[in-house]
Structures are given as C-alpha cells and as structure tokens.
C-alpha cells in the first residue's frame with residue numbers, strides 16, 4: 609500500500625497520483641539546473657489537483673506568449 613503524501617503546494621494529504629504523462633504517473637516537480645539535471649532540494653510533491661493546475665498554467669503561458677507576440 610502506498611504511503612500517504614502531503615502536497616507541498618496546498619497541504620492536501622493523498623495516497624497516490626493518477627495524473628500521467630506518456631503513461632507514467634507524475635509525482636511532482638523538480639527544478640533543473642542549466643544542464644537539465646534536477647536539483648534535489650527543489651523537489652515538490654504535488655497532489656493531482658495541483659498537477660492539473662500546473663499543467664493549466666503551462667498551457668496558458670503558451671497562449672499568453674503567442675498573444676503578446678502579435679502585439
């Protein structure tokens with residue numbers, strides 16, 4: 609049985625992540641250095657709701673970028 613995790617963003621307690629990319633469940637985010645190597649101290653466990661928010665934020669940024677390019 610998976611151990612309970614606490615979301616580092618909203619504090620929600622959850623068992624397991626169901627959100628996936630390329631058939632792999634996502635467990636959170638880690639910032640990378642300029643060589644694309646994950647910096648361990650920056651890892652954040654995220655619940656599915658926060659992962660969905662992150663995905664939405666990434667998608668919206670793309671729209672804003674394209675919108676500002678046209679101006």
Ligand SMILES: [Zn+2]
Pocket residue numbers: 615616617618619620654655656657658659
């Ligand atoms: Zn969360």
